[in-house]
Amino acid sequence: MLIAGCRTAEHFQDIDIQRLHAKLIEQFCIEAGGPCVYCGDSMERAIRVWELTRSDFNALAEDLQVAMTAEGISIPAQNRLLARLAHIRRQIIDR
Numbered sequence: 001m002l003i004a005g006c007r008t009a010e011h012f013q014d015i016d017i018q019r020l021h022a023k024l025i026e027q028f029c030i031e032a033g034g035p036c037v038y039c040g041d042s043m044e045r046a047i048r049v050w051e052l053t054r055s056d057f058n059a060l061a062e063d064l065q066v067a068m069t070a071e072g073i074s075i076p077a078q079n080r081l082l083a084r085l086a087h088i089r090r091q092i093i094d095r
Contacts, residue, residue, distance in 0.1 A: 007059040011052065031084040054093050
């Protein structure tokens, strides 16, 4: 699982981790141009209690890259997804 071994795990101790994973998959699928429907809270609402820093967000992005590499996703495909996720960083960090 993506969050289980990440450096920011303390932010996720008191949440339903399986639901988080499901919602992340939905969000990533949408951002990758897939035929998914996201039916969770807005990203701003969902994460506001975590008080993530730039360093936290970067750690999450690095953990995502590790997970994608482990799944055999090519570097160009990873870069395309990360570029599409950039607006989420603005919602979370640059608010």
